[in-house]
Amino acid sequence: MPTSSSTLLLFGATGDLAKRMLLPSLYALHEDGLIAEDLRIFGTARSALSDDEYREIAREALDEYLPEDRKDEAKIATFLGHLRYQSLDASTLEGFDDLAARLGDISGGLAIFLSTAPFLFEPTIRGLQSAGLAGENVRIGLEKPLGNDLASSRVINDAVASAFDEDRIFRIDHYLGKETVQNLMALRFANAMFEPLWNANGIDHVEITIGETVGLEGRNAFYDETGALRDMVQNHMLQLLALIAMEPPADFDATSVRDEKVKVLRCLRPVTAEEMVHGQYAGGAVGGEVVGSYTDDLGEPSDTETFVALKAHVENWRWQGVPFYLRTGKRMAERRSEIVIQFKCVPHNIFAERGGKLAANRLVIRLQPEEHVRLMVMAKEPGMDRDGVTLREVPLDLSLTQAFSKARRRIAYERLLLDLVDGDPTLFVRRDEVEAQWKWIDAIRAVWSKEAIAPKSYSAGSWGPSASVALTERDGVSWHE
Template identity: 45%
Template sequence: MVSRVIPVEPFDLVIFGGTGDLARRKILPGLYRRFVSGQMPPEARVIGAARSEFDDAGYRNEVRDALVEFIAKDKLDDDRVAAFLDRLHYVAIDATGEAGWSELADLMRENVVRAFYFSVAPSLFGALAERLHMHRIADADSRIVVEKPFGRDLASARQLNQTLAEHFEETQIYRIDHYLGKETVQNLMAVRFGNVLFEPLWNAQYVDHIQITVAETVGVGGRGGYYDKSGAMRDMVQNHLMQLLCLIAMEPPSRFDPDAVRDEKLKVIRALEPVESRDIVRGQYQRGSNSASYLEDVEDEQSRTESFIAMKLHVSNWRWAGTPFYVRTGKRLRARQSEIAVVFKDAPHSIFGEEAGRHRNILTIRLQPNEGMTLGVTIKEPGPGGMRLIDVPLDMTFADALGPDNDDVTDAYERLVMDVIRGNQTLFMRGDEVEAAWAWTDPIIEGWQMRDMRPKPYEPGTAGPEESAMLLHRENRRWRAIRD
């Protein structure tokens, strides 16, 4: 399959934190792939901005090393790498001072899209926004991209939104969540709203329950200082899993338009019921044969921060009344796996008798690894011997269906950065969406803190604490297996 790549307008993209880990691992390699695909026009430029003292040549050497490290060798071409690096510039800048800002202002061009990626700590957002306007680098048509965390509670999220609003309109602010840039997540909307087959069944009458799992095999590693102040709830549930839940549960928007889509997502968040303590399981990974415990990783033997959380949620509206949503995420689990499973109800009557067993249709949306979708369908087992039923998958793994070299199978970051240049906010969070998510999250965290709840221990390489299984077992349901 040949993809249709549409170039964007000429742009100047400034990456604050242009020498940082995110820029090296994701943003710059993603831009290179978009360049190779023909999506970046000849006039496009990328400007790195950070405290390090580089000139253009030194920065280009740094980026070349990043491309070699994070892009497959067969995707690197010397001529294309050289052409891409020619588009790069660098300014040594002090985010909280005055050094470098005049140089950046002189470098910016007129009559191109100006975008600014804040790949820095949120504490610097206000200083960057203020100086962009003070030096007249940003104008009414400029766009800024901000990374999570968008606060650590409702009060700080509101303050962050107010800080950005002092210098930028909401239409200029792109709060990025890379999960929304994944091909499968966008295909979820296509499957729901582009096929008459699914949308009539997408409700409590036909869906028994929905599971959302984001499992990781790694521990907190070098992020221990940050993670121990955040935990799985703040780090994953409040943003990534919340966004996935919204796309699964939302009503059809009137059109595929940024505010129409985000209006419907906001309704889902506001319809979430408070969560009872019996419907929450928090865990901490223990020491493994070749790995440290969570407490050792964060160097705090008294820490009560969770590295795992599982919850049973309810959306209080007509579409989902009585249908539970089960979400879980954790570190040091059995496999790296992110998926959404829509488990449909049993057929109202089986004509095949009890010996045929219990069979359910399950739509599985895989976010990682091997993005794709699988629909489980019940058929007769081939061969003689009566009517024996088995479940088989209708599988669409994107790499198989579209081809591994297809340009449509792109990294989330490169897609989202191109959406910023286009001015399309559909896959970015709005300020009121972020605040609504924190308004639901804060009471849950305050509840377990008031009860001084200690997380349940779990062994590395498992599916988490045994207590998490009881969230489903007590209602005769089972978590889907976490496996490679």
């Protein structure tokens, strides 16, 4: 297979993801000269559009979603020249031959980005096969959701595997394209100070929070069928957990990194009923704006969870006895994605008799809205100390925005699309990872069903049900807020 594909095919090319993320990302890569000048970008969807009509849709998307300082009319015009369009109903085989004819010569390699409804995965794969668009020089990127449990995930993966070898399948988790997530590996494995403490001897607990202030955002049917556990925990949060907890890989390559991640996922202990909380937002206020409940937004009663908090354990030598607290929800107090590594206290406080009080070190890795790495350390307040020693927690900050102020800030899909075109699978998810994640998630849902545990109500604009506070405080831990 060529190192880099000469043609990119976008399924779902008129959808929200394409407009908000894919087209702006591809333009940014074009603007910086990171994709070949002769790269052909084909969009396909059910709408009957000409090339020029699709280019106008793309122009409108760039106008709406590109930052003002990125808009260069000359470069936008040359980027739009890359775009072509072919309508297709992916639910039937009819039309795939026309798509192949429109693509023409793909001997230079074809990269496919498949962002469609789950029920279209199988017919789309069959159509690609029937039209000769699944050969050895074709790789495919799969946007979630890839099923809603282990069984349905296997059906989709089997369908894709019938046409594509595993090394040509790129399962997308956009969190892995975030710069700060990649910096997590650099923090661990490029700095001698952290790795000796990165275990049960040095770490008390780990928290992972992904909070959203938004509600359904027009995804009513999808979200009500999916819920927070499958929408956020099964993919993003478990991938973050795996990166935090994995052993050092031999190399920074796809096989080494993913081998270590899947070991962690297979070591996850099943969660008991006492170690899980799920909830659904009621009415409240977010950012000073009054908002309705989930059922108000949905328009009908539902028991779908919009919040999940879990206490997870990785059952291996490195992490024995260290709890990983996971929390995610909609209509939360603020938009925030972060990882908190809480280290253990020093074994003896030499300042105690002089009034010095200690707090354990804490490493905070913020993924959004801003990106930074902050290490909280103890320092002595200046003074003559005649009334005792005063110790205070102070931050050592690495603001990625400031430290790399001259570097172009990129959204995750820029990196992932470029890696898909270039054929680098390191930041994509392998099948055995996906199945290990689903196995753990299915066990949680089985407990909810068996115990008939209904979602607990929480006010919009809060940090979730009070039971999620109790989940940590039983262990003497408070959520980082």
